[in-house]
Amino acid sequence: MQDSHDEIEQLKASLSITTVAEKLGLNVVKGRCHCFYPMRHAHGDRTPSLSFSEERGLFRCFVCPDVRGDVITLVEMLRDCSFNEAVRWLKDEFRPWMAVEQGTPAPRSNSTQSAVVERPKPPEISELQRMKVVLSFLKKLDPVDETPAKNYLIKRRIFKPVWDKMRLRYLTRYEEVSLELVKEFGLELLQRVGLFNEKGNLRYFKHRLIFPYLDSEYRSMYFQARTIERDVKQKEMNLAGKVPYPYNLQVLDGKPGWVYLCEGAIDTLTLVGRSMPAVGIPGVNSFKAEWVSYFKNKNVVICLDQDEAGRNGTKVIQELLNASEIKNTVNGSLLLPERFRMKEGEDMNDYFGGKH
Numbered sequence: 001m002q003d004s005h006d007e008i009e010q011l012k013a014s015l016s017i018t019t020v021a022e023k024l025g026l027n028v029v030k031g032r033c034h035c036f037y038p039m040r041h042a043h044g045d046r047t048p049s050l051s052f053s054e055e056r057g058l059f060r061c062f063v064c065p066d067v068r069g070d071v072i073t074l075v076e077m078l079r080d081c082s083f084n085e086a087v088r089w090l091k092d093e094f095r096p097w098m099a100v101e102q103g104t105p106a107p108r109s110n111s112t113q114s115a116v117v118e119r120p121k122p123p124e125i126s127e128l129q130r131m132k133v134v135l136s137f138l139k140k141l142d143p144v145d146e147t148p149a150k151n152y153l154i155k156r157r158i159f160k161p162v163w164d165k166m167r168l169r170y171l172t173r174y175e176e177v178s179l180e181l182v183k184e185f186g187l188e189l190l191q192r193v194g195l196f197n198e199k200g201n202l203r204y205f206k207h208r209l210i211f212p213y214l215d216s217e218y219r220s221m222y223f224q225a226r227t228i229e230r231d232v233k234q235k236e237m238n239l240a241g242k243v244p245y246p247y248n249l250q251v252l253d254g255k256p257g258w259v260y261l262c263e264g265a266i267d268t269l270t271l272v273g274r275s276m277p278a279v280g281i282p283g284v285n286s287f288k289a290e291w292v293s294y295f296k297n298k299n300v301v302i303c304l305d306q307d308e309a310g311r312n313g314t315k316v317i318q319e320l321l322n323a324s325e326i327k328n329t330v331n332g333s334l335l336l337p338e339r340f341r342m343k344e345g346e347d348m349n350d351y352f353g354g355k356h
Ligand SMILES: [Zn+2]
Pocket: 035, 036, 037, 040, 041, 049, 061, 062, 063, 064, 067
């Protein structure tokens, strides 16, 4: 069930951010603790940089521009989960009666002392199960050639050789694919992989253009979905769970060379179409510290959007790459004549003449 805005605010207001932080394993002393990304800090954040405000229910790191937020953000970051999963976890841990009110049957408990009701947790799904489901979904999709995605891509100056090379797909047969998947895997597994929502519907009804994240052997365990409709606010949807590696991983082959690091699949494909070695991260803040090793021997040009969020994200990525001594530079930092520079608010696709 989707929580209303009021319910979320009420839940946040009723929780102590320090208590939640401690439950997540952080050692909070006098409202402070070490940053989750010590490698971004001088001396591994020996003097704690992360502070909590009990009154405002917020946390922030003084160094990392992306390490800040409320109690839900904190759970999302530390458990590497979605917003909804974070809310569910908070309820399970701290407000189990709220979960019960929402129709989950209350398990019997002999303990009257504790307000916390133990709920059996479903076993984790294995990587293999997850991969099978994702591969089966991708197989049921169509090449973009004869679909509404064709014009969308052409307008953005992304053409057929790139569609084919990167195996772009479109969810044409929404109803049929949905039924086939349920028959094959059962709804529960599909929901846990994140392909189906809590109401039992296949996601991506409005996000039908699918970018598979191919690995070095052209298999795909992850994908990003995009809407081609103008009026849909959320343009992209990521599959729940960990992003295993950057988009277009083949480029990161360990051989010396340049690589352009872009934000989102569209920007990445824009450069791929110009025969530039480009990889993508799903969002401006989604670069993972554990990905740094993929960039071994590469000279990285960071090409995030020319805006506030892009600049902050760039700073974080630079710090991570610098810490591992991977050479990097920011796109546009070279002395280019004004007309060749990216304008404020532009992304790589705009820069290369893509139309919305
Ligand atoms: Zn930090």
